[in-house]
Amino acid sequence: MEAKITAIGTYAPEKVIDNHYFESFIETSDEWIRSRTGIIERRFSAEDEYTSDLSVAAVRDLAKRYNKDISDVDFILVATVTHDQIMPSMGTQLQYRLNIPNAAALDISAACAGFGYGITLARSLIHSGMYRKILVIGAETLTKVTDFKDRTSCILFGDGAGAILIEAAENGNIGECIAGAEGSGGQDLYLSTQATQVNGTPIKANNKIVQNGRAVFRWAVTRMSEIFEAIVEKNGLRKEDIDWFIPHSANMRIIEAICQRVGFPVEKSLESLSRYGNTSSASIPLALDEAVRAGKVKKGDKLLLLGFGGGLTYAGTVIEWGI
Ligand code: UT7
Numbered sequence: 001m002e003a004k005i006t007a008i009g010t011y012a013p014e015k016v017i018d019n020h021y022f023e024s025f026i027e028t029s030d031e032w033i034r035s036r037t038g039i040i041e042r043r044f045s046a047e048d049e050y051t052s053d054l055s056v057a058a059v060r061d062l063a064k065r066y067n068k069d070i071s072d073v074d075f076i077l078v079a080t081v082t083h084d085q086i087m088p089s090m091g092t093q094l095q096y097r098l099n100i101p102n103a104a105a106l107d108i109s110a111a112c113a114g115f116g117y118g119i120t121l122a123r124s125l126i127h128s129g130m131y132r133k134i135l136v137i138g139a140e141t142l143t144k145v146t147d148f149k150d151r152t153s154c155i156l157f158g159d160g161a162g163a164i165l166i167e168a169a170e171n172g173n174i175g176e177c178i179a180g181a182e183g184s185g186g187q188d189l190y191l192s193t194q195a196t197q198v199n200g201t202p203i204k205a206n207n208k209i210v211q212n213g214r215a216v217f218r219w220a221v222t223r224m225s226e227i228f229e230a231i232v233e234k235n236g237l238r239k240e241d242i243d244w245f246i247p248h249s250a251n252m253r254i255i256e257a258i259c260q261r262v263g264f265p266v267e268k269s270l271e272s273l274s275r276y277g278n279t280s281s282a283s284i285p286l287a288l289d290e291a292v293r294a295g296k297v298k299k300g301d302k303l304l305l306l307g308f309g310g311g312l313t314y315a316g317t318v319i320e321w322g323i
Contacts, residue, residue: 002172003126005164006323009062010289011054012160012276013045019155026151033155038252042158042277045141050084052093054161055139058285059098062163066323070098070165075125075134076105079114079281081191081310082141083107094137104131111189112248112309113179114138114281115162116316119305120177122166123317132168137161138281145191147208156250157209158277162285173322176234178227179315185219188212189310216312220254224308225261227316231304235318239264242318243301244291248308249273249283270296280309297321 018041019030033039045054055078063070078090091105110117115138122134139161148154166174187201188211195205204210224247232239245264247255249271259266272279272286279286284305291297299321306316 001126001129001132001168002170003123003166003174004169004172004322005174005319006167007062007066007068007165008163008285008289008292009058009060009065010160010162010286011057011061012043012286013049013054015044015046016041017044022155025148026154028151028155036253037156038271038273039156039277040274043160044143045159049141051080051082051139051141051161052084052090052097054141054159055090055094055137055163056097058137058139058161058163059094059135062165066165068165070135071100073100073103073133073135075122075131076100076103077108077118077121077134077136078106079108079110079118079136079138080140081109081111081280082145090139094135110313110315111311112250112280112283113307113311113313113315115284116305116307116314117179119166119174119317120179120315123174123177126166126168134166135163136166137163138285140280140282142209142278142280145208147206147210152213153209153211156278158279160276160279160282160286162282162289164285173320175318175320177315177317178231178234180227180313182223182312185215185312188215189312191310217251217254219312220250220308221257221261224306224314225258227314228258228262228264228304228306231306231316231318237302237318241302242304243268244297244303245269245306246284246287246303247306249276249287250278250309281307299323
């Protein structure tokens with residue numbers, strides 16, 4: 001059996017925050033944020049709105065729009081770095097709240113590459129013959145772990161969730177996947193409640209995202225250009241065969257630089273950054289779903305998805321859109 005994406009759904013909190021919001025408490029400007037990142041606005045979750053709530057809403061959107069019965073889902077994979085609590089996992093909370101009696105449930109900790117890891121794992125679980133119907137969710141409430149005193153990072157993050165359903169099918173539409181890790185860069189992007197160290201570097205224990213923006217930027221541009229090429233090659237394609245490139249939405253300049261390096265037209269990339277900021281594991285499904293709803297992504301289009309982020313981690317694949 002092969003793996004096929006049969007439905008997609010998303011949710012973002014109602015509260016829209018524009019760039020001017022930050023001007024009152026840090027030294028920044030709408031102009032700087034737009035030109036250096038591409039972000040125009042982002043969503044903030046309500047005080048009592050958590051990642052599990054966003055995830056449930058995204059799955060309900062998926063079930064409603066595609067008229068899907070999810071009660072027989074047999075695996076739930078939730079990619080997040082902002083779980084409501086460490087234990088019980090988000091996966092188990094969704095299993096209960098969505099009333100899915102016989103599902104295994106697991107959270108994935110791969111930061112902004114989490115959704116790509118989820119697709120990679122779901123595809124493998126279905127190809128193994130052990131599972132037939134899997135929910136993959138990327139969901140974050142990053143604004144709950146954002147350091148609003150740090151102007152280099154607080155302007156970046158937003159909240160949102162995306163979900164896809166992957167089912168066993170004779171003809172699948174998820175191509176060969178590449179997932180990897182470069183732990184040597186772990187200290188450049190972290191979130192910790194304990195004052196431990198990463199690679200010998202002491203880290204802060206403030207439960208806020210800390211990022212060495214320039215280091216991650218450099219790594220993303222150089223390594224993700226290589227991984228883009230590797231994914232194309234592993235799928236026996238040429239880059240001209242790709243209709244849409246959907247990278248993690250971290251910074252518009254990163255997307256432009258990758259496209260320039262690999263010689264891929266940036267107009268054929270999709271982003272969720274401008275309207276949602278950096279939503280980590282939710283950024284790829286948010287961008288994809290928006291393009292699906294707008295009729296930009298059509299049946300038969302080849303999509304190259306590529307997530308990258310804290311860990312450092314990356315994961316991507318090619319999907320032939322089939323719904
Ligand atoms: O999602 C996980 C993966 N994450 C990423 O991929 C993020 C990668 N990094 C980035 O997107 C960018 O590095 C940032 C958006 C975080 C920063 O942009 P940058 O162009 O790399 O800025 P920079 O750190 O080189 O700083 C340039 C200047 C500095 O001032 P000086 O030293 O040149 O005087 C900063 O202090 O911009 C200043 N700056 C700001 N100015 C106004 C930094 N943040 C701000 C701000 N408003 N919010």
